[in-house]
Amino acid sequence: MSTRAEQYVADVLRREQLSPRLVRLTLGGPGLAGFTSTGIADEWVGLIVPGQFQSRYYTVRSWDGVELVLDVVVHDVGLVTEWASGDCVGDQVTITEPKGSFAMPEGASWLLLVGDLTALPAMARIAETHAAAVPTRIWAEVPDLEELGGYLPETADTTWLSSVGEVSRDGRSATSSTTEGDDRGGTSRLAAAVEQIDWPEGDGYFWMAGESAQMRAIRKYLMRERRLPSTAYDVMGYWRAVAARQPRPVDPGPIWRAGKAAGKSDDQIWADYDRASQEQASQEQVQQ
């Protein structure tokens, strides 16, 4: 029996700029024929873009049985960022089997969602799925408030936080913030926002996603201060604020593009890549 996770080859049908930092990609094509949603509202897939073999995770914003929509944050650098920033329509990508983690207990009387821009697609889908049945509050921290004010469904009560300051619930009147941050995701006030939450009475469910270090702090807060049982929350690190992506000895991207331009098959291109990696390794040995 094979234990290899299912993978699907999909065509990029459309690319739409939702905001300066958020790009909507619609995938489709015959390769998605066997794709089946888990039905879990925060489900995600691994995405492997042309010329790369590392995957990055993206929330399935929607799947209608034919087209699969991913909303991708473009930040300053990054493997998917570089690809999604350009004209990727017509490219073929690989996606992995979907997985989900959202598990609101039966009978939960409230739902709280907190996240940054990378978590926005998941929060939108969770709210679309559950907010009509369970009173839902969202704290969403985004850099592009002007454009994203209408992104979340109105069934949820949303507080927008700007990565440069807090704004009112209608998405206007930003105030400046003095919290420190970095030049990649901007400032983040999510951890502080969680500590200021006026928690509803009764049993509910708390879901949060964003930068990993902040998520670790929040888990501690939920366990030690709020004393929530582990079944009452789900807190996920979606990305890591590290100084820079570790460069690989040989970047497969240019080799892939040159191979494609020369009409080579995938196997031939990967053989070129293996050769280039071996040459690089022997050059490094000579230099040592």
Ligand SMILES: Cc1cc2nc3c(=O)[nH]c(=O)nc-3n(C[C@H](O)[C@H](O)[C@H](O)COP(=O)(O)OP(=O)(O)OC[C@H]3O[C@@H](n4cnc5c(N)ncnc54)[C@H](O)[C@@H]3O)c2cc1C
């Ligand atoms: C379950 C799950 C679901 C996710 N869903 C989504 C989604 O729907 N949409 C989405 O855009 N992202 C989503 N993410 C986050 C996404 O996988 C990461 O942000 C990913 O690292 C981006 O890949 P990249 O190749 O562009 O950058 P990378 O090559 O991975 O990173 C390059 C550099 O950028 C920095 N960086 C990475 N992510 C961010 C960021 N968000 N903000 C600022 N700096 C960053 C890194 O610290 C690094 O220095 C999800 C993650 C998980 C685990």
